[in-house]
Amino acid sequence: MQRILNCRTSDFAQSVSGSELRQAIVACEGRTIMAEVAAGAAPLYGEVTNGELLCAFGADLLLVKGMDCHSQSIQGCRDLKHFKALTGRMVGVSLEVLADEATDNPRACNLANLDRITGADFLCLTAYDKPGVTAQRVCEAVQQMRAQTSKLILVAKFYAAGLACAEEYAGYITAGADGVMVPAPASCRGASETRVDAALAAIRQAGGLAITTISSSQEGADEETIRQIGLASKRCGADLYNFGDAGVAGMADPQAVYTLSLAVRGRRHTWVRMAASLAR
Secondary structure: OOOHHHOOHHHHOOOOOHHHHHHHHHOOOOOEEEEEEEOOOOOOOOOOOHHHHHHHOOOOEEEEEOOOOOOOOOOOOOOHHHHHHHHOOEEEEEEEOOOOOOOOOOOEOOHHHHHHOOOOOEEEEEEOOOOOOOHHHHHHHHHHHHOOOOOEEEEEEOEOOEOOOHHHHHHHHHHOOOEEEEEOOOOOOOOOHHHHHHHHHHHHHOOOEEEEEEOOOHHHOOHHHHHHHHHHHHHOOOOEEEEOOOOEOOEOOHHHHHHHHHHHHHHHHHHHHHHOOOOO
C-alpha cells in the first residue's frame, strides 16, 4: 500500500493488513488525519452523512464510534458497508473495552462482535475511566483481538485525570496494538507538550503509531486553537491526528478538520484530498 496521502478510493477499497496500513501512515511523516463519527447521531445535514462531510473537508480515515455490531446501523445510511461506499475511505470501528467481555453488549470489545464486523478496515479498542477498566484489562483485550485478526488495532485509553505514564502507552504496543492515542497537547488537563512528547516517544520506541487525539469537545473549538494544537502535536512527533465526535452533531466541526489539515500538511495535500473523485 502506498502512503495514505497518495491513496484514492480504489486504494482504500483494498484489503490490507495492519502492518501495511501502519506503514502507509508512517510514510506520511505526520500528515494523516482521522475523524470519528458517532453512529447514532443524526447527520448535521440530512442530505449527506457526517462521514461524507468530514471527508469533504480533508479526513483521510474514519472511525465509527458507538455502533451496534449486530445491525451495523449508522445514521444517514444503511449500514457499515454502505457508509464505506459513500465516503470512499477506510473505515474503522471502535469497540469499548469493559471490565469483562460483556458478550451481550453489541458495542463491547469481544470476539463475538469482532466476528460480526468483518467489513471494518481497522479497529480501535476504546477504554474509559470506569471501575475494572485497567491498563491490564486493556492489554488482555488487545491480546485477545490480536490472536484473531491481522487488521490494524489502535488503543484509546482515557483517564479523568489526564495523561497516563509513558510506559503504560508503550505497554499497549508490546501487548500487540499497532498504535495508541494520547491526548493532544492542551486538549485535556495537564497535557503539556513535554508530557505528550514523552508518551509519543515511548510509543514509537516500542514500534507503534504515535497518535494524538482531540477528544474533549475541542473538536468544536475556534480555528486558532485547533491550529495550535495541531502544530504542537506535530512538534511532538505524532504520526496520526484523531478528532473525537463531540464537535457538532456527533463529529468534529468539519471546519476544524480543514484547519488542522492546512496547518499540518498545507494546501496541496488538503485540497487534493478534498477534490479527488470517488471514481479514482
